Every structure is written in C-alpha cells, then in structure tokens.
Amino acid sequence: MMVEGKAHNGRLLDVEDLIVTFETDEGIFRAVDGVSFAIEPGEVLGLVGESGCGKSVTALSILRLIPGPVGKIAGGKIRFQGKDLLELPASKLHNIRGQEISMIFQEPSAALSPLHRVGRQLVETIRLHRKMDKKAAWEMAREWLAKVRIPDPEERMYAYPYQLSGGMQQRVMIAMALMLEPALIIADEPTTALDVTIQAQIFKLIRGLKRKDTSILLITHDMGVVWEMCDRVAVMYASRIAEKGTLEQIFNAPAHPYTRGLLASIPKLTGAKGKLKAIRGQVPSPFEYPSGCHFRDRCPHAFDRCAAEVPPLYEVQEGHRASCFAAHELVGKPPEAE
Amino acid sequence: MAQIIQADSISAPPSPLLDVKDLKTWFPIQRGIFSKIVGHVRAVDRVTFSIQKGETLGLVGESGCGKTTLGRTLIGLETAMEGQALFNGRDLVTLSSRERRHLRRQMQIIFQDPLSSLNPRMNILDIVTEGIAQFKMVEGGREDHAKRLMAEVGLDKEAIYRYPHEFSGGQRQRINIARAISLRPDFIVCDEPVSALDVSVQAQVINLLMDLRKSHGLSYLFISHDLSVVSNIAGRTAVMYLGTIVEQGPTSDIIEDPLHPYTKALIAAVPDPGKAKIGEREERLVKGETPSPAAPPSGCRFHTRCPDIMDICPRVDPPDFSHETRLVRCHLYK
C-alpha cells in the first residue's frame, strides 16, 4: 500500500482542481471552486477559513458524501494512494471508508445514532472492518474510550449519546475514527468542545498512534489548534484556496490579506478589551461573490486588476503560495500592520 | 487575610435577575431490565451564583464538568433535585409547567450542538419566527423580521427559505443565535455559541451579543471552554470543576491572578498561537485523570490532581472562602 502511495510523488492524497456545485431554489452555485492540495504520509495539513467557505464540503467530497442530487462534484480529481476516488466503484469506496480513510464529523449528531448506546456503535464499527468476536471488540472499544479520557469508560459504554456531554460525544467520534488506525483521518473541527488540557491529551494520542504514517486533514477555525498540530496549512476564502504553505510561513510571513486579517483578529487573553477586531465587511453569499478575487471587496490592498482577473497562486517562497497580486509585497510585512 | 464581602450587608444592591443557590442536578444511572437505579451522575452539585440585569457571567471548566447541565436546568430542560434558582424573584425549581411556559419568552438557550437542535423539516423562516407566532407578538411582516435577524448574524438574507442541512456548521450555529435573540428575551444561556466560528465571524457575533446587552439590557450565562473568548465578553466568570464552582469573580482578576489551583492550571494551558507549543507547556497542564462524576473524590474534589494538596484536602470539602473580589473554594484561602 505504502509502495503504491510512494509511487505517486510520495503523496497519500492529491486533490486537484476540485469543483463542487449546489443547486438551490435561488440557483446553482460553486461551494468549492478549483481547490487543490496534497497530503504526504505522516503529514498533518490544516484547512482553515471563514464559516461557509467550503471546508466541510471539500472534506465530504473526498469520501463522495456530497448529498445528491442537489450537490455535485462537477470537476477535478481526488487521488488516494494512487487511485482516483471519484472514478472508483461504490463497493471499493466502501472498503476504503473507515478502513483506510476515516472521518470525524463537525457535529456529533451527524455521526452518532441517537437510538443506540455508544458501546454498541463502537463495537459495530470495529466488527465491520475487523474479524473480531463481540467480546474482544467490546474490550477494544472500552479501551479507546479510556484513551480519549472519558471517565468511567465501562459505565459509559452503556450510555446513549444524549447522556454524554458535548465534548464526550466528540471524543467518542474521535475514538471511532482513530481505533482502526487508518492511513488518512479527515477531522472536521474535531475539538471545538474540548478544553486545552483534553485537547493536548488527544493530540498526544494521535501523534502516538502505532501507525506512524497516519496523515490528517485537520479542518479547524482555531488558530491555536493549527499552531499545535499542523505541519502545513491551506487557507480557504469563499470557495477557493487563498494561501498555502508551511506552518511557519503562514504564521510568520502571511502573504494573503485574508490570512493577515485572520491572524490579526485572534482574541487575546490579556490586553485591550471591548470591541473585538473583525475583518471589515461581510462574507458575501455564494451568489454574490465578486468577479476576479473573491476577497477584493473587503481587502485594504485591492486595485483595478483584482476585479478583472482571478489572481493565480503565486509562489512567494519555496512551498508558499498566495492568490494575490500584492502577495510579494505583503509577505515581508508583519500581519499586525493590517 | 480572608475578607468577607457580603454585598447585601453593605448597602441594598439591586436584586439580581438570577439568583441561584445550592442548585443540584443529578442524573440516575440505571441498570438491568428493571432499570434499577445504581447511582447518580452528580452533574451539578450544590452550585451558587447570581447574575445581575445586563450582566454576562462566563462559565468555564473542562469537558463534562456540568456546564451544559447547569444551563439546561435554568431553562427548565433538566429538573433540579434540590436548591433554588430565583429569576426575577420567582423560583424556577418549583415553577409549574404553565408558569414555566410563560417565562419561555424571557429565557432562551443557544444550544451546543446546532444540528440536533434545529428541526430538519422547518425552513429558516419558520425556525427563527416560530416563537413569534407562538407568542402572538407583532406580526408585521414575518419575512422582514427573519431577514433582519439573518443579517444581524451575518447570514444571507435571501436564504430564509432554505433548510438547516443546507448550511455549514458555523452558519447553523448562527441560525441558533438568530432564533434565540428573535424574541428579545431578558436572559440567554449561550452554550459554546461561537465554538464553530472563525475568529472574524466570532468577533462579529460577540459584538452583536454585546450590543444587544447594551440596547436591551440582556443578561447572559456564557458557557465556553475558550478563556480568551470569555475574557472578551464576560465581566465576571465562574470556574467549574466536577459539578461545583471552584472560583468566581471579576474575569480580569481571575485571568491576571487566578487563585484556585485548578484555575491556575486552566489559564496556564491557554495556547498562544505563534509562541510555545503545548509540548513545551506540558508541565503546566492539569495532571492526572478526570475523576468519575458518579463517585467524586472525598473532601475537595480537586485534591486528586492538585499540586498544592494539604492534609485537610482529602478530608474536608472546603466552603466558598471570600477573598477580596472573589469566592474561592479552596483551603488555601481560609
């Protein structure tokens, strides 16, 4: 398997020019518009961007979980271990889901059935992919609840999801995604309900997985989580990639005005109180994305050309790209300058 | 050293909007075919605090410590076993369901899981104006009202005919917020209301909540595990550990000079993007396992993980000690 992966430039996952459309009463729009990124074995890629920019839709596309017929993958390629997932027959894809790629959904209620006890749900997931008797699977599930730091794991195996706190439900999903030790974990806002201490324990758990080359696509809006976990970062804005680079490049030398505004508006624990800093203006509805650069209406650096053309992803440093005509000038300036 | 500041003994302060005393919400643990009760999860265990009109109280603490249960108990979605919760002088714990329904308009909740709390068969227009129809408030253009609410939370006005599943996670969270503020209530329990939002939209929503507080005198119980969010919105904060409040007082005091050993650990662990990583701050994280809320440790509940443990701690449950502006439940502040 690994050999196969290696054969493709060492990439485990390669998403190329992905386009996803939704048809609503108001018309058809692109939720994802020409998104490309790659993940290498063992790498953690952070996908960040404002609410509604297309992060979850990108994630769902990888497992072909876009709800049809309204939603459609209208273009692009998604290669995983060399296979094109968009071309794969449904039965083959089914084997990959859970076994090779697992997903932690943004909202626990999207993944956990309210009707069954969590123990049973974990056991069924294990037995779907592993030849294991019920007792051994039960034992394994209980151990995983303990690993994600749920107190009273034995007792909690009998709980229904509603009897668990929000953060515990999230940890049940994390256990479910990690326990089969897949090659790729797609984690959509996996720790929104977790305090930093438990977050740190979970991150340690993920790093300590037996299979050392597990890759993670980590979707989050929390720049603290990005900083703790990621090797590389891709920033999305209004359906497109605005910027991508290594963790250090994005945090220390952000080149896209959106990334720079994002970093400048992180709330601080101490310091000035009162009104929080927000990037000026509103995220437009997908039906009203402006021509050219989608960010130009809110951008302090916009000029004529931004309305006329979509800026390409300029390479500003090795491995660091930003879709902005001013990227080369901005990359050297501190983000506080916004 | 300890100083007793008993507000009501000094002057006659305005009576608080919400005055909670010794509130207790336990969940039975049932086993077997006869659903025998074999124990209780002590989710909220003798909690005391108050919220003034126009005030925001932050509520922080680790996952599973009882924050949501406390909020749900106040709104009437869980039933308290004991204690008192006076809302405008009326006790929510003993309220009849009829009186409770009447109060519904004044008290709202923004739920932690936005997906499960939105009816999938209702469109956004119906969701955010449901209460209005129900409470026969000024009809005056339901659509207009819904569109105004959508704009306030930064969503597309034209999307009111869409259904919850057609939105992103953060958009659904904002639909929840729009629903909660639609009736202009007096009090909102905000349960992790901005956890799914990026910093910029987060700032916009928090600013909206602060504006409503100013213009309508709204009060909030603001639950969050993110101290930097709480520090920006809450004047006072309560820190919860395993069903009890271990420290409460002005937010800035708590952040600049935490007193309870648990609060100290909580604040030391806040990530600082661009600076040291968790690995390098590890010694500052809370040690050990979270104890079971069904069988909490004897004496002080935090003693099993406390770096400053003393002889008395496993034996005696500390009361709330008054320390300058704060209440601290720790023997160090006797």
Ligand SMILES: Nc1ncnc2c1ncn2[C@@H]1O[C@H](COP(=O)(O)OP(=O)(O)OP(=O)(O)O)[C@@H](O)[C@H]1O
């Ligand atoms: N089933 C659907 N039908 C119609 N539109 C949809 C559907 N799912 C998502 N969308 C729209 O597609 C866009 C992208 O949504 P997506 O869920 O990917 O956002 P996101 O980046 O994950 O945001 P968040 O951080 O708020 O979760 C949004 O405008 C959303 O309203």
Ligand SMILES: Nc1ncnc2c1ncn2[C@@H]1O[C@H](COP(=O)(O)OP(=O)(O)OP(=O)(O)O)[C@@H](O)[C@H]1O
């Ligand atoms: N309906 C219920 N039945 C039984 N136990 C419950 C129920 N609701 C909550 N609990 C338990 O009560 C405790 C407190 O849960 P609560 O949801 O209040 O925590 P929380 O502080 O909100 O945590 P989080 O930050 O993870 O959301 C947990 O042990 C939880 O499992």
Ligand SMILES: [Mg+2]
């Ligand atoms: Mg999402």
Ligand SMILES: [Mg+2]
């Ligand atoms: Mg909760």
